[in-house]
Amino acid sequence: MSALLELKNLSFVYGQGTPFEKKAVSDVSLSVNKGEFIGIIGHTGSGKSTLVQMLNGLIKPTEGQVILEGEDIWKKPKEIRKVRFRVGMVFQYPEYQLFEETVRKDIAFGPSNKGLKGEELDKAVERAAAFTGLKSDLLDSSPFELSGGEKRRAAIAGVIAMDPEILILDEPTAGLDPMGREILLSQIVNYHKERGNTVLLVSHSMEDIARVADRIIVMNQSRLFAFDETKKIFARGDELGQIGLQVPQITRIMQRLRGMGYDVPDGVLTVDEAFSAVCSLLKKEGRIW
Amino acid sequence: MVRDVSFGQYFPGNSLIHRLDPRAKLLIFIAFIVIIFCTFNYAALGVTAAFTALFLILSRIPIKFYFKSLKVIIFIVLFTSVINLFYGVGDPIWQWWVFKITWDGIHRAVMVTIRIICLILSSSCLTFTTSPTELTDAIERLMSPLRAIRFPVHEIAMMMSLALRFVPTLMEETDKIMQAQKARGADMESGNVIKRARALVPVLVPLFVSAFRRAYEIATAMECRCYRGGSGRTRMKTIHMGRRDVLAFIAIALVIGGVIVCNIFLGKTV
Amino acid sequence: MAFISIENVEFSYDEVEEGKPVRNAVDGVTLGIERGEFVAVIGHNGCGKSTLAKHLNAMLLPDSGKVYVDGDDTADESKAFKIRETVGLVLQNPDNQLVASIVEEDVAFGPENLGVDPAEIRVRVDEALKAVGMYEYRTHAPHKLSGGQKQRVAIAGILAIQPDCIVLDEPTAMLDPNGRREVLSTLIKLNRERKMTVVLITHYMDEAVLADRVVVMDSGKILTQGTPDEVFSQVELLKIHRLDVPQSAELANRLIGCGVDIDRIPLTEEDCVKMLGEVLE
Numbered sequence: 001m002s003a004l005l006e007l008k009n010l011s012f013v014y015g016q017g018t019p020f021e022k023k024a025v026s027d028v029s030l031s032v033n034k035g036e037f038i039g040i041i042g043h044t045g046s047g048k049s050t051l052v053q054m055l056n057g058l059i060k061p062t063e064g065q066v067i068l069e070g071e072d073i074w075k076k077p078k079e080i081r082k083v084r085f086r087v088g089m090v091f092q093y094p095e096y097q098l099f100e101e102t103v104r105k106d107i108a109f110g111p112s113n114k115g116l117k118g119e120e121l122d123k124a125v126e127r128a129a130a131f132t133g134l135k136s137d138l139l140d141s142s143p144f145e146l147s148g149g150e151k152r153r154a155a156i157a158g159v160i161a162m163d164p165e166i167l168i169l170d171e172p173t174a175g176l177d178p179m180g181r182e183i184l185l186s187q188i189v190n191y192h193k194e195r196g197n198t199v200l201l202v203s204h205s206m207e208d209i210a211r212v213a214d215r216i217i218v219m220n221q222s223r224l225f226a227f228d229e230t231k232k233i234f235a236r237g238d239e240l241g242q243i244g245l246q247v248p249q250i251t252r253i254m255q256r257l258r259g260m261g262y263d264v265p266d267g268v269l270t271v272d273e274a275f276s277a278v279c280s281l282l283k284k285e286g287r288i289w
Numbered sequence: 290m291v292r293d294v295s296f297g298q299y300f301p302g303n304s305l306i307h308r309l310d311p312r313a314k315l316l317i318f319i320a321f322i323v324i325i326f327c328t329f330n331y332a333a334l335g336v337t338a339a340f341t342a343l344f345l346i347l348s349r350i351p352i353k354f355y356f357k358s359l360k361v362i363i364f365i366v367l368f369t370s371v372i373n374l375f376y377g378v379g380d381p382i383w384q385w386w387v388f389k390i391t392w393d394g395i396h397r398a399v400m401v402t403i404r405i406i407c408l409i410l411s412s413s414c415l416t417f418t419t420s421p422t423e424l425t426d427a428i429e430r431l432m433s434p435l436r437a438i439r440f441p442v443h444e445i446a447m448m449m450s451l452a453l454r455f456v457p458t459l460m461e462e463t464d465k466i467m468q469a470q471k472a473r474g475a476d477m478e479s480g481n482v483i484k485r486a487r488a489l490v491p492v493l494v495p496l497f498v499s500a501f502r503r504a505y506e507i508a509t510a511m512e513c514r515c516y517r518g519g520s521g522r523t524r525m526k527t528i529h530m531g532r533r534d535v536l537a538f539i540a541i542a543l544v545i546g547g548v549i550v551c552n553i554f555l556g557k558t559v
Numbered sequence: 560m561a562f563i564s565i566e567n568v569e570f571s572y573d574e575v576e577e578g579k580p581v582r583n584a585v586d587g588v589t590l591g592i593e594r595g596e597f598v599a600v601i602g603h604n605g606c607g608k609s610t611l612a613k614h615l616n617a618m619l620l621p622d623s624g625k626v627y628v629d630g631d632d633t634a635d636e637s638k639a640f641k642i643r644e645t646v647g648l649v650l651q652n653p654d655n656q657l658v659a660s661i662v663e664e665d666v667a668f669g670p671e672n673l674g675v676d677p678a679e680i681r682v683r684v685d686e687a688l689k690a691v692g693m694y695e696y697r698t699h700a701p702h703k704l705s706g707g708q709k710q711r712v713a714i715a716g717i718l719a720i721q722p723d724c725i726v727l728d729e730p731t732a733m734l735d736p737n738g739r740r741e742v743l744s745t746l747i748k749l750n751r752e753r754k755m756t757v758v759l760i761t762h763y764m765d766e767a768v769l770a771d772r773v774v775v776m777d778s779g780k781i782l783t784q785g786t787p788d789e790v791f792s793q794v795e796l797l798k799i800h801r802l803d804v805p806q807s808a809e810l811a812n813r814l815i816g817c818g819v820d821i822d823r824i825p826l827t828e829e830d831c832v833k834m835l836g837e838v839l840e
Contacts (some may be wrong), residue, residue, distance in 0.1 A: 096469060180603075248806065250810065421659075506652060
């Protein structure tokens with residue numbers, strides 16, 4: 001199977017040729033398959049934001065290639081806009097990009113730029129709103145009258161409505177409370193399951209990433225630090241700690257238990273997994289049934 | 290991404306120029322601007338150029354930052370000098386169609402170029418060595434007599450300093466919103482003037498909404514920090530005229546004198 | 560009377576909306592905060608915790624009930640500035656709290672408003688910047704700092720007013736994990752070393768664990784309060800209200816459900832490893 005998205009020696013330098021030159025991304029090569037759920041982690045300034053902005057052509061790499069279904073996205077620079085409909089990008093705090101009179105019109109902005117009209121457009125808007133759990137009676141109100149959480153949903157729906165093959169979300173749950181985070185995250189997971197397309201999730205929350213990602217990209221100091229299955233990445237808790245990333249509390253606890261000689265699996269990600277691991281140990285000793 | 294424009298930036302330091310009273314600096318700057326445009330010959334212009342150079346050296350700011358501020362306006366300089374080049378009167382030394390170059394034009398072009406460069410360098414010197422707070426503080430104090438006629442001096446100074454503080458923040462924000470709308474397929478780079486103006490709506494609306502939200506939050510934060518207008522306020526950085534300010538005034542007086550003398554005795558070049 | 564005494568406070572924003580009954584944002588809260596305490600208030604967005612915070616320095620006044628700060632009624636207008644000198648409030652968005660273009664000039668803003676003597680302001684500014692570890696950045700421009708650094712400057716701006724108590728309204732909500740750590744360790748230092756009273760409004764339970772006392776709010780009311788141990792051992796209650804609990808507490812709670820004997824719910828990694836060690840012994 002050929003990869004859906006391939007990065008070849010991708011680099012980006014800010015302010016090239018000036019005294020303020022700064023390498024943001026250096027020499028990143030990787031490939032992502034269709035239908036994968038990828039997590040992207042790394043602390044602020046590690047280059048992850050610049051990296052994702054290169055994937056839909058918002059930033060042109062200074063070196064290397066972004067290959068989407070076998071074709072370099074910069075092959076025809078005049079048609080770079082078309083790439084943005086195929087690779088949807090939800091920025092951090094996306095509610096600040098709302099501008100239309102009604103939520104419906106705002107969600108329609110992306111798909112109508114893409115060329116959708118009439119019934120087709122309405123359908124795309126309503127389907128996207130449903131994916132983000134936005135109630136349909138809100139569609140005709142002003143986006144500025146919505147609550148914070150609803151605004152966030154409307155903004156995400158605006159990108160989903162373009163029906164991109166790849167959806168990138170940069171910190172979609174930032175600033176939400178635990179309940180809001182949980183709900184939004186499960187909606188993204190549902191969307192991924194139903195549409196079967198590729199999702200890239202940038203997040204500082206290792207707990208969130210642990211729950212949803214198949215594979216994880218770890219960025220550190222502008223370079224690709226690791227790219228592997230979630231369990232394998234989280235089993236490297238010590239290394240991640242050294243580059244300022246902390247794995248979830250439960251992962252650390254189980255890792256230490258393992259270090260003490262108990263027979264628990266490597267790379268435990270959730271409380272559920274930890275619970276069943278501890279239970280099976282207790283069962284072996286006949287302490288519980 | 291955030292544009293690195295050195296024009297208008299402040300470089301903290303402790304040089305003689307940094308330590309001048311900002312009011313003195315502002316007055317000297319205004320006087321100097323007037324003088325630059327009252328130079329009639331090369332000698333007078335030379336005096337102002339020398340004065341500019343003296344200030345730059347005394348500011349102890351790496352010369353490359355001054356060059357960077359010049360780079361920003363290089364096109365304005367080229368444009369005005371070319372215009373002046375063709376506007377001279379007298380016998381042409383080169384002519385093609387309606388374009389003619391005269392000695393008068395060449396002199397005009399050279400002088401206007403030097404004037405603009407002096408202007409930019411001296412204003413850079415002012416902003417490089419004076420923090421926005423000091424600058425607005427100086428304006429507030431210089432304008433304080435206007436309070437007698439109920440002119441809101443403090444409020445205007447506060448507005449200016451808040452505006453200066455939030456220019457970079459708003460620039461960053463504009464950039465973010467533009468990227469977000471581009472990601473939704475907004476086309477900002479093609480089409481005629483009307484189409485391009487309309488393409489700005491998705492950027493301007495969120496920008497205004499966010500600016501108003503910011504204004505509200507800033508007001509709350511200022512109130513939390515016991516802000517209650519200008520009365521009873523003190524300043525951390527007190528400013529008072531000292532010997533070095535008197536020296537600076539004497540220097541600018543000498544420059545004015547020098548320029549007048551040159552103008553009278555050496556006649557007009559153009 | 561407690562240092563800050565909140566007595567049966569009710570408050571609603573004047574939103575006249577047809578068909579919707581006016582809901583109280585704060586609905587009958589009574590709470591006392593003692594000098595030197597570190598109190599965390601947690602709850603969902605819209606539970607009234609931020610509204611309550613603005614009552615502590617007279618930015619908002621109760622519709623009914625009273626708030627007393629060091630014996631002064633916040634409803635007494637003539638005391639408003641004295642109260643704001645006693646209780647400093649740090650807000651969520653660090654960008655919108657910094658009003659000057661240079662860090663040290665921003666920190667000076669508060670004392671300048673109070674008419675403090677210039678030489679004294681200088682001393683206070685330097686001391687406040689040192690307390691939050693931002694002294695080296697005193698001549699920097701705020702917009703070039705990271706989120707955590709900006710928020711620490713905002714804290715310094717409040718410290719320069721020399722309040723007895725600092726209230727922070729979700730100061731870490733917009734920060735990355737590094738920024739959060741910077742701000743939290745600054746708060747702990749202020750509380751432990753300077754005996755500063757700290758009221759931290761947050762929705763991160765891992766921040767609340769660090770406090771002396773945790774107050775849980777829901778729908779404008781206090782749901783429960785106590786030491787972090789007492790509060791987070793009520794795993795079921797918190798889960799029903801869909802609040803976070805530390806993963807270690809959740810694990811322990813589920814083990815108890817299977818009949819495992821655990822006497823103390825662990826909140827930290829360390830305690831949990833110890834607990835599991837004992838259980839598996």
